[in-house]
Amino acid sequence: MSAFDPAKNVPGHIAIIMDGNGRWAAARGLPRRDGHRAGAESVEAVLRACGDLGVGYLTLYAFSSENWKRPESEIDALMGLLAHFLKEKTPVLMENNIRLKVIGHLDRLPGRNQRQLEKSIALTAKNDGLTLVVALSYGSREEIVDAARALMEKAKSGELDPAALDVETFARHLHTVGIPDPDLLIRTSGECRVSNFLLWQISYAEIVITDVFWPDFRRPHLEEAIGEYQRRHRRFGGL
Secondary structure, eight states: OOOTTTSSOSSSSEEEEEHHHHHHHTTTTOOOOOOHHHHHHHHHHHHHHHHHOSSSSEEEEEEEEEGGGGGGHHHHHHHHHHHHHHHHHHHHHHTOOEEEEEEEEEGGHHHHHHHHHHHHHHHHTTTOSEEEEEEEOHHHHHHHHHHHHHHHHHHHHTSSSSGGGHHHHHTTTSTTTTTTOOOOEEEEETTTTTTTHHHHTTTEEEEEEEEEEEEOOOOHHHHHHHHHHHOOOOOOOHH
């Protein structure tokens, strides 16, 4: 990867598919839940690094709509880790002027997680530094269907003329309304797919794949990915 230059353009919005917790644990003879715990430490490290580097938005794919298919024991462990992380790390968000936002079908989460999320979002709402967007119970296809359904209801009621529908209007009905599209998408663990993550929003994002498992991902790896981003020329369909 290319060398990172802090004097060059730093992406305003970085999205990360945090992959490899299970394989990290398996390689060490540990249960998968230990990989998820180790991955939580990477979240804090990357948060601090993004704040230092002047990144405006960081979106993390924490739990997909497809992840509900996993064994109940693993889901329970993940939800417990989420509740613990929010309780322990919300003060860190406050100390670092980080605002928390969440996207996804949150009504599917356990009540304790919903309550803690509401509390953390409210506490950090006035922070104006880095915005952390956490995708929970999130799937991009479902998000797009949600938007289409809402627009159909508006057309049915006469609130929207179908002929007037454009890209900007559609985007305002996505879960990410008010959040700029990602400039850089990073996926850890070497897998080369986007896994139903921000399909609409990453249309022109630069994609960087790293072989590093998420629990090992730290600031140097982030800077390497940004260095690769800085090397590329973004044309957005032009010349």
